[in-house]
Amino acid sequence: MIIIIITNILYFIVFSLFIGFFIVRSVPPLYRPDLNVPKPFISLLFISIFILGTIPLVDTAFLIMSFESTSFTNALGSLFTEYSIGQSYLDFLLFYVITIISLKWIKQDKLKWLILIPIFGMVFAYSWTTHPAALSIAGYVFYVLHFIAAMSWVGTLTIISFFTKGETKWISFMKWFTPLGITAVILVFMSGIGMMLLITPNYADSLLLNYGQLQLIKHLLFIPLVFYGFAHGFILKHKMDDEYSRIGIKPRKSFQIETVILLFVFIVTGFMSSSEPPHDVAETLQRVEASSLGMFFIGDGTFNLENFVSIDFNFLSFILLIIAIGSLGCMTILIGNNSNKNWLVPITLLSFVFLMYFSIMFSANMDTIESTLYYNGPLPFNIIYLHN
DSSP: OHHHHHHHHHHHHHHHHHHHHHHHHHSOGGGSOEEOOOTHHHHHHHHHHHHHHHHHHHHHHHHHHHHHTOOHHHHHHHHHHHOHHHHHHHHHHHHHHHHHHHHHHOOOGGGGGGGHHHHHHHHHHHHTTSHHHHHOHHHHHHHHHHHHHHHHHHHHHHHHHHSEEOSOSHHHHHHHHHHHHHHHHHHHHHHHHHHHHHHOSOHHHHTTSHHHHHHHHHHHHHHHHHHHHHIIIIIIHHHHHSTTTTTTOOTHHHHHHHHHHHHHHHHHHHHHTTSOOOSSHHHHTTTSOOOHHHHHHHOSSOOOTTEEEEEOOOHHHHHHHHHHHHHHHHHHHHHHTTOSOTTHHHHHHHHHHHHHHHHHHHHEEEEETTTEEEEOOSSSSOEEEEEO
């Protein structure tokens, strides 16, 4: 289990760097800071993607060995012929080889973007074995869009922040990255909503499970990242457009902080991938233990078909919400002003996450159908209308 969690986290990080590098590489040098990537870096990324992409296949092969008492070779043969994980791995391997060949053959600067085609093909192959893809074709499409958008956003930002040199050309970079970032955020948001409605049809009930708790933390990290992007793409960019105001502005550290926060989202996502998704919370709780945090805040009783979790804001949770919004505002101002006090940005961001978490969890209550008239519609929360 731990190996799979670490593999997923590393896979997200490595693949984002992989996509990010080739996106930045395909942009003419005039429109970005100069790349400063060590020579073995790309080779290391290629090797890492192959190893990390193979580990789930090998892990599944060992599971088949233990269940069917067969050899490793026979288990692999069964995977490649009978299971989607083996067939998608072969597709993944095909696009992997095409990517290597493309890297060797495509030398013209104007054609370097073509390498992204087989790379995205690897994403299409990998995504076929994910949980959303197992639910429906729509789930597969949502995951592909989610993965490509997130990897492109995070990867480009990571490469620009940590693997370039000089403090010039930032304006040129932000002119094309801002629309890319906005597009990525919209795709991540819309596809995320689509996957959430498939995997977690009742958001509030899922807070009783580890998956729901991790999902909430991931979403709370995502909210300030949207404001982070707004501060970079509009407030800071506006100041840098002014020749007088941009004197002394060096946005690299701010971009680096945003990148680190995005990597934390990958870590949370890696843990989510090892938790059982709560299609039906009452049924899931019969197989897995409830979240200790969820039960601490919501209640220590049993959860069944007659129970549901409601989000009913009270005075304390409302105060926490107001302070959290204030922290988010302070963070945005600090980023937009490109303040020398960059160390305050993570503090205000974490303050928002913690305050919003406690605001929501202090508002969560265990209710029964008999005692509450409620609407359990397509929204992710049970919205309370009337209490007896």
